[in-house]
Amino acid sequence: MPPPPTDDAPSGWFVLNDFTKTIITLSSALFALSVTFSANLLGKTTAEYQIVLLVASWVGLALSIAFGVASQGLLINYLRVGKNGGATVGCANLSFLLVSVSVLLFLAFALATFNGAGNSTSDVLSALPKARDAVRQASGISTLQMKAEFATSQEREKTIEYLFSTGVGGDKYRVTWDASTGKAIRIVKEEAVAPVAAPKLSVSDVQSRLLQLGYVVGPIDGIVGTKTAAAIRRFQLNRGLPVTGTIDAATTIALAPTTRSP
Structure with missing residues (x-):
């Protein structure tokens, strides 16, 4: 019971x-x-x-x-x-x-x-010499000429991306490094793009082009007088350029496409 x-x-x-x-x-x-x-x-x-x-x-x-x-x-x-x-x-x-x-x-x-998150920085630094050497093997450029511009670590993918400048013609190499295997997954060459050169325009060319665009420049005499300088400033302001009142590189590039010499 x-x-x-x-x-x-x-x-x-x-x-x-x-x-x-x-x-x-x-x-x-x-x-x-x-x-x-x-x-x-x-x-x-x-x-x-x-x-x-x-x-x-x-x-x-x-x-x-x-x-x-x-x-x-x-x-x-x-x-x-x-x-x-x-x-x-x-x-x-x-x-x-x-x-x-x-x-x-x-x-x-x-x-x-x-x-693991705290070690990401040390992983980037420890793999840097190996990534640089991988670029050397791919490009034949001495590692002494290479400089790491930046590196980013992707923790989820366990990869590190480096960008090296080579000092040779402005070319750069982007390396994707596999932190788990210690090998480069991808090496891409980024060739330098030549900057747009400012065209050679005379003062008369600039005055003619500004006149075509409706700006008051005064006589086309090849002299940057008061009216020409004022027209340049208005043009620069309208195009979002630095307002200097002078015929600088940015201004001549903006004027160049349809400029015709008289």
Whole structure:
């Protein structure tokens, strides 16, 4: 026969009841927090072992909640019929053990993630000589002539992109470096583009062109007088050029396309 219900249940069982309730609440809160924060942490890494740590912590927290709830149910049954007391304590202990291990697993995941993000700068610097040497092999240009202009690290793809200037004709090389294999994935030569040279225009050419465009320049006499200088300033202002009042390179380029010598 089960023991009759009594108001004088052993105090230890009430402690166990509060203990399992605390574990269930703690596990649920930690599970929600880990899911919330892991969304940001996962954006910093794709390493397989880190994903395993995260998933293992989630599984542990879920099992901790399950065993905590089971302990609560067994405790109620024990207080009613006096059976399964050992199972009740066992489930409570297992629930506590699981939540402890899960917290450690999640901390390991977070530390590994932040440590990997912190090492991105050192990875860029450590791979720089190898990337420079890869450009040397592809171009035949001495590494002494190369200068790294910038480097960017893509953590998710585990790649680093370098841009090297060679000092040879203004050519540059863009290197995509695979940080996981330590090899160059792609080397692209970016040839220098010659700047647009300002055409050679005489003052008379400029005056003629401004006159064609409707500006008042005065006589076309090859002299930059007051009216010609004012016309140049208005032209520069209308074209969004620096307003200097002089026939500079930007102004002659803007005037050149349809300029005709008289």
